[in-house]
Amino acid sequence: MAYDKFNVLTSTAYPLPTENVDTDQIIPARFLKATERKDFDINFFRDWRFNQDGTPKPDFPLNKEIYAGSKILVGGRNFGSGSSREHAAWSVYDFGLRCVISSAFADIFKNNCLNIGVLPVQVSASFADKLFDAIFADPKTEIKVDLPNQTVTLLSTGESETFEINSYKKDNMLNGFDDIDYLKNIENEIAAFAETRPF
Amino acid sequence: MTKTLFDKVWDSHVVRSIEDGPDVFFIDRHFIHEVTSPVAFLGLESRGNSVVYPERTFATADHNTPTINQHLPVADPLSANQLNALERNAAKYGISHWGLGDKNNGIVHVVGPENGITLPGATIVCGDSHTSTHGAFGAIAFGIGTSEVEMVLSTQCIMQPKPKKMRINVNGKLGAGVTPKDVALYIIAQQTTSGATGYFVEYAGDVFEDMTMEGRMTVCNLSIEMGARGGMIAPDAKTFDYIKGRSQTPKGEDWNKAMKYWETLYTEEGAEFDAEFNYNASDIEPMITYGTNPGMGIGVTKSIPNAASVEGGVETYKKSLGYMSFNEGEAMIGKQIDFVFLGSCTNGRIEDFRAFCSIVEGRKKAEHVTAWLVPGSHKVVDQIKAEGLDKIIANAGFELREPGCSACLAMNDDKIPAGKLSVSTSNRNFEGRQGPGSRTLLASPLVAAASAVEGVVTDPRTLLQTA
Numbered sequence A: 001m002a003y004d005k006f007n008v009l010t011s012t013a014y015p016l017p018t019e020n021v022d023t024d025q026i027i028p029a030r031f032l033k034a035t036e037r038k039d040f041d042i043n044f045f046r047d048w049r050f051n052q053d054g055t056p057k058p059d060f061p062l063n064k065e066i067y068a069g070s071k072i073l074v075g076g077r078n079f080g081s082g083s084s085r086e087h088a089a090w091s092v093y094d095f096g097l098r099c100v101i102s103s104a105f106a107d108i109f110k111n112n113c114l115n116i117g118v119l120p121v122q123v124s125a126s127f128a129d130k131l132f133d134a135i136f137a138d139p140k141t142e143i144k145v146d147l148p149n150q151t152v153t154l155l156s157t158g159e160s161e162t163f164e165i166n167s168y169k170k171d172n173m174l175n176g177f178d179d180i181d182y183l184k185n186i187e188n189e190i191a192a193f194a195e196t197r198p199f
Numbered sequence B: 001m002t003k004t005l006f007d008k009v010w011d012s013h014v015v016r017s018i019e020d021g022p023d024v025f026f027i028d029r030h031f032i033h034e035v036t037s038p039v040a041f042l043g044l045e046s047r048g049n050s051v052v053y054p055e056r057t058f059a060t061a062d063h064n065t066p067t068i069n070q071h072l073p074v075a076d077p078l079s080a081n082q083l084n085a086l087e088r089n090a091a092k093y094g095i096s097h098w099g100l101g102d103k104n105n106g107i108v109h110v111v112g113p114e115n116g117i118t119l120p121g122a123t124i125v126c127g128d129s130h131t132s133t134h135g136a137f138g139a140i141a142f143g144i145g146t147s148e149v150e151m152v153l154s155t156q157c158i159m160q161p162k163p164k165k166m167r168i169n170v171n172g173k174l175g176a177g178v179t180p181k182d183v184a185l186y187i188i189a190q191q192t193t194s195g196a197t198g199y200f201v202e203y204a205g206d207v208f209e210d211m212t213m214e215g216r217m218t219v220c221n222l223s224i225e226m227g228a229r230g231g232m233i234a235p236d237a238k239t240f241d242y243i244k245g246r247s248q249t250p251k252g253e254d255w256n257k258a259m260k261y262w263e264t265l266y267t268e269e270g271a272e273f274d275a276e277f278n279y280n281a282s283d284i285e286p287m288i289t290y291g292t293n294p295g296m297g298i299g300v301t302k303s304i305p306n307a308a309s310v311e312g313g314v315e316t317y318k319k320s321l322g323y324m325s326f327n328e329g330e331a332m333i334g335k336q337i338d339f340v341f342l343g344s345c346t347n348g349r350i351e352d353f354r355a356f357c358s359i360v361e362g363r364k365k366a367e368h369v370t371a372w373l374v375p376g377s378h379k380v381v382d383q384i385k386a387e388g389l390d391k392i393i394a395n396a397g398f399e400l401r402e403p404g405c406s407a408c409l410a411m412n413d414d415k416i417p418a419g420k421l422s423v424s425t426s427n428r429n430f431e432g433r434q435g436p437g438s439r440t441l442l443a444s445p446l447v448a449a450a451s452a453v454e455g456v457v458t459d460p461r462t463l464l465q466t467a
């Protein structure tokens, strides 16, 4: 599915320092029954955002008015562990987020994000702590994520760190391309390869 | 260059490598189910693509399916809609489909091996993280997202950078009452829930050599729970015996040809791993989890660790214990339980039902415990009946349900109610995994059986029936 190009993003951020946030929290299984990709924001962090009677939990960061409209989520270590459901990444996107920053991501979640145009930015644990401290001290703290230069900057102090992304994926994100575009272009090469498989 | 088992299988499936980018990776076998495939088919159609190799994709319904009265129409309209979408898409593109009630139906990771679709040296993907199960046969198998499901349908490839390599050796002999599930939970507790992120694991050593294919599947299944992309075990005579003659396994000359390839699938002496760990079988006892990720496991006789002694954030640890309503330092043995769940792609195979029966035979289910016994497939059901295990189960006051994912993920009707404590043989104890507010203790079928008859968390070794 085509997505918006990603270049430089400057935004405030939602802080969620809990570690090992798994995809069952990001979107519980009972909300995976759709056959179309739409409106996954409604159940994003459903059981952490809402009580069982549907009333919002005011203390949960994603419900706090002071962060509303942020396009970045700063998450705790090992963000997105567990299930391979891409619905988790869709819900991140549908909630209006374009970037998740963490000191460590689970592999499949990270991959899923890259495939749908959400940029996962992995930073050092100490830089993640700085981001949390800055956001908690001032919710209006802005973070600049610069994909062409692969840097993430805390604008209040100017502190900055570089992040890794391979040049293929970077190119895709900058241009809004995805893997299927690439693979369809080398169809013949794949077909020739398939002929060589023993089973 | 000396190669590992993983290198051999990976490298032989690379169509091309992109500089500073992923490999174009060819997929031999692709499983789909009703939850993660519908949007992939929509994407495929909106781009005007088709399924390029329908014979390489296999569809089964499992996540959403009810585990009683499967002959009746599925009551939940949303579930029914997904099941119908799977059936429609499979029919439209000529993909084999084992829907509800089909004699081959069951949990995707149980029916794949049963039908000989899972083969050594193959690359296998599915939109489900426990696809790692199939690594038990010496395949490279891992979970993918829906965008990648669409890639496989429309190109038979995905784009993946090659993961790093880890080997985990467990040597020695397992004690009585210690099962493959305990070995896996022990390893995950050592590694933590993210310790193997970025790695593909090879399991080696006496313990895995001695293990049955069912046991190896349980271990590989749980690889994802320490963050690994997947886990694999070199194929051996046991592997070949298991797959021989199954419906989709190569036959005759094709079998001989395949065998030649399969016999090359082992890690060469001196091949290097990016990380290697050694554990002793004698250190492993029956395990149980006490928190909200599978890395939070301890020997069943142990007490819940103090926050100060665990790795990772204290806040997160306390939040986890708070959710479970447990305290640091408490013993697990003797905690009153409400539910027992035997099943899932981790422990829903025949051997798991044999283990469960070995404890409950001649005993009775504790009255206050609700138990769900859910075989992983119809073939497992048939085998349970053929071995007379159904009688043992009934005599002990338990009931057998129909196959499916059931209470593993709270997507169908089988949900553990809020606040209730369940001993489950499944793979995830995340908050709400088995139903909103439910509390899960992961354990082996033996621990589940012992706890089901005693009504409290029980060390199965106290109930082992020695001949």
Ligand code: SF4
Pocket: B062, B063, B107, B108, B109, B128, B130, B344, B345, B346, B404, B405, B408, B409, B426, B427
């Ligand atoms: S049994 Fe559980 S883990 Fe396995 S495929 Fe079903 S839902 Fe996934």
